[in-house]
Amino acid sequence: MPNLYEQLGGDAAVDQAVEIFYRKVLTDDRISRFFDDVDMDTQIAKQKAFLTMAFGGPNHYSGLDMRQGHKHLVERGLTDEHVDAVIELLGESLQELNVPAELIAQVAAIAEGARKDVLNR
Amino acid sequence: MTEIIYHDAVYPLQPDETVLDALLRNGVDVPYACKTGVCQSCMMKAAAGEPPSSSQRGLKPTRRAQGYFLACQCKPDGRLIVGDAGEVIAARLMEKTPLNARVIRLRFEPESRVDWAAGQFVSLIRGDGESRSYSIASAPVRDGFIEMHVQRVEGGAISPWLHEEAEPGERIRLRGPYGDCFYLSGEPERPLLLACTGTGLAPIYGVLRDALALGHSGPIHLLHGGLDESGLYLVDELLDLAGRYSNLSYTRCVLNGASKPGLVVGDIGELLLQTAPSFSGWRVYLCGAPDLVRLMQKKVFLHGATSQDIHADAFIPKQV
Numbered sequence: 001m002p003n004l005y006e007q008l009g010g011d012a013a014v015d016q017a018v019e020i021f022y023r024k025v026l027t028d029d030r031i032s033r034f035f036d037d038v039d040m041d042t043q044i045a046k047q048k049a050f051l052t053m054a055f056g057g058p059n060h061y062s063g064l065d066m067r068q069g070h071k072h073l074v075e076r077g078l079t080d081e082h083v084d085a086v087i088e089l090l091g092e093s094l095q096e097l098n099v100p101a102e103l104i105a106q107v108a109a110i111a112e113g114a115r116k117d118v119l120n121r
Numbered sequence: 122m123t124e125i126i127y128h129d130a131v132y133p134l135q136p137d138e139t140v141l142d143a144l145l146r147n148g149v150d151v152p153y154a155c156k157t158g159v160c161q162s163c164m165m166k167a168a169a170g171e172p173p174s175s176s177q178r179g180l181k182p183t184r185r186a187q188g189y190f191l192a193c194q195c196k197p198d199g200r201l202i203v204g205d206a207g208e209v210i211a212a213r214l215m216e217k218t219p220l221n222a223r224v225i226r227l228r229f230e231p232e233s234r235v236d237w238a239a240g241q242f243v244s245l246i247r248g249d250g251e252s253r254s255y256s257i258a259s260a261p262v263r264d265g266f267i268e269m270h271v272q273r274v275e276g277g278a279i280s281p282w283l284h285e286e287a288e289p290g291e292r293i294r295l296r297g298p299y300g301d302c303f304y305l306s307g308e309p310e311r312p313l314l315l316a317c318t319g320t321g322l323a324p325i326y327g328v329l330r331d332a333l334a335l336g337h338s339g340p341i342h343l344l345h346g347g348l349d350e351s352g353l354y355l356v357d358e359l360l361d362l363a364g365r366y367s368n369l370s371y372t373r374c375v376l377n378g379a380s381k382p383g384l385v386v387g388d389i390g391e392l393l394l395q396t397a398p399s400f401s402g403w404r405v406y407l408c409g410a411p412d413l414v415r416l417m418q419k420k421v422f423l424h425g426a427t428s429q430d431i432h433a434d435a436f437i438p439k440q441v
Contacts, residue, residue, distance in 0.1 A: 014159075015179065019427055026419060040418050044428045045161040048179070049154075058157045065154070 004056035004106050008099065014051045021093040022047050030085045034073055054090065054111045066117035074120045083118060087111050126202045134196075140165070140176075140203065141192035156193045163192040170201035181429050183301035207297045209246075210235060214291040215266060217283075220354035224320055225284055228259070229267045229295070237261050239327025240304065240406070242434070243297030245269070245279065253279040256324035256408070256434070257298070260331055267295065270323035270354070274438070300324075302406055302434040304331035310339040314405045314426075316393050316417060318346040321409025322355065324434055328406050333366055341366075342396045346374040346389030346409070390416050399425035404432075411435035 009016075022044055026032055035043060046069075053059045070078060087108050094104045123134045127144060134143045141163050144151050153163035158178060172190035180189055195201075212229040220226050237243070239260040246252040259268035274280045287293075302324045313332060317325040322345050329343060343363075347353045353373055360383070363371040374389040385392055390413060397403070405426050407417045414435040421431055 011158075011178070022428070023423055026423060040415070040422065040428065040431075040433075045159070049159045052155075052157065052159050059155055059159070061155060 004103065005052075005058075007103060008055050008107075010057070011052070013097070014048055014055060014057065017093050017097060018044060018047045018051055020096055021051065021090060024089040024093060025086070028085060028089060031082050034076070034078065034082070051090075053114070054107050056106070056110060063114075063117040066114050067120050070118045071120055078119065080115075080119065083115050122200065123197055124200055125197065126200070127204065137196065139193055140190075140195040140197065140201070144192070151192065153193060158191050158194040161191060164189055165192050165195075165203050166190075168202045168204040170197065170199060172197065172201065181301060181432070182305055183303060183432060186305065187301065207244075207299060208235070209294055209296045212267060212293055212295050214287055214289050214293070216289055217287070220270060222351060224270055224272045224354055226258075227269045227271060227283065227287075229269070229293070230265070231261065231267060231295070235261050235267075235298075237267070237298040238303035239331045240300070240302040240324040240434075241298035242300045242302075242324065243267075243295045244299075246294040246296060247279060247282065248293070251278050252296070253277070254299070256300075256302075256320075256327065258323040258327045260327065260334065263334065268323075268327075270320045270326075272320045300434055302328065302408060302432045304328045304335065304337075305404070306335050309335070309337045312339045312397070312403045313337065313341045314344075314393065314396060314400060314403050314421070315341065316344040316346070316389060316405075316407050318389060318409030318413055319352060319436075321407075321414075321434070321436060324408045325406060326355065326359075329362075329369075333362070333369070337368070339368065341369045343369065343371045344374055344389055344393055344396070345372075346392075346413075347376075349375050349377045350384065389413070390420060393417060394420060394424055401425035401427075404430050406432045406434075408434040409436055411437050 026035060049059065049061065053061055090111060091104050091108055094107065125132050125134065125140055125143060127149065132143050132147050141153055151163065154160045167188035167190060172188060172195050176190040176195035177185045211232040215228045215230050218226045237257055239257055242254050242256045244252045244254050255269040255271060257267055258270055259266055261267050271280050271283050273284045315325045315329055332341060345353055359371045363369045373384045374392050375384065375386055378386055380386045400421055403426050405421050407414050414433050418431055418433045422428060
């Protein structure tokens with residue numbers, strides 16, 4: 001039985017998804033302001049790391065990385081509703097790539113697992 | 122023997138070991154994070170030797186062409202010299218020509234052969250060691266000289282000296298090349314968007330001339346923006362090129378002034394979106410003022426270009 005990452009299509013699927021996902025993030029009024037002043041190439045590399053993790057792929061990110069990486073955003077008002085928006089946009093991106101609903105649910109559950117660290121709670 | 126040379130020290134690799142692991146095992150402090158080839162924190166450049174293509178996955182084609190690789194994914198077959206110090210050459214100022222009230226064109230004759238690409242940038246180092254970065258507007262191999270467009274920056278360390286004191290015959294040093302704003306041969310039919318402000322035209326002019334010389338067959342859209350008409354330059358040369366190459370269109374954009382044929386009044390960040398209904402499949406080069414370049418980068422991406430196909434060079438002023 002292939003694991004989730006393999007079922008989704010591995011790193012090629014991450015590359016495809018990040019292009020769709022990041023467009024949604026940049027144009028979503030709820031969260032786009034958090035991405036105004038970041039370098040796009042750096043940000044896309046980070047989004048790929050996040051998607052690889054959410055896809056159940058190989059990663060070495062710790063909860064501590066997630067905490068440190070979002071601390072300054074929490075200070076700027078990052079809350080649950082923004083995390084909700086990110087998970088929603090991730091789901092929409094995967095729908096556009098015709099990923100089956102049960103796999104999207106698994107991805108959303110992994111992303112959900114990072115919520116406490118992202119919000120530094 | 123599989124080994125890497127990093128900052129002049131030799132590190133033999135154990136079987137199946139990555140460049141990153143070998144450096145870390147030897148106590149070398151290098152940046153890294155994910156160790157899975159995703160975050161690109163551990164990106165390095167091969168000065169000599171071929172990094173395996175599996176260590177270049179996910180990097181932009183211009184980066185791959187320059188030998189960049191991800192240390193955490195790199196298990197080299199032989200000897201790999203790692204480093205990105207650039208080479209230093211001596212060069213002599215050949216000529217100095219005003220392009221508009223604030224910009225001069227400098228042409229340098231390199232004293233040794235360089236294979237630098239038009240559109241990349243180099244550090245110009247004066248005799249006293251003071252340096253600033255400038256983009257290459259010529260194709261050094263084909264033209265035999267290195268051309269720069271230098272705007273006079275009030276109170277600057279180098280540009281007033283270049284404008285007022287440096288004379289033909291002056292010797293300087295150049296270190297480089299850096300940056301991934303250069304023309305990629307292959308796929309000559311793909312549309313190109315070249316957008317720039319001010320002396321951002323220097324690398325763009327280099328990319329454009331390379332594209333034309335290498336037989337680019339797809340449409341090329343050049344937009345040059347300035348506050349007003351006096352901030353533009355090379356207008357006659359570019360009009361002439363646009364007249365000779367039917368696939369080249371040239372639009373001047375100014376914030377202030379009156380519109381006339383070939384000159385549009387408006388924000389270049391908005392105007393460039395009118396070039397095509399979508400930039401899907403396009404290659405895009407953006408150079409000039411940093412805030413505007415970042416803004417254009419996002420707009421072009423949201424307008425359909427993939428992130429891999431956008432080459433941006435923001436001219437960030439040196440912090441002193």
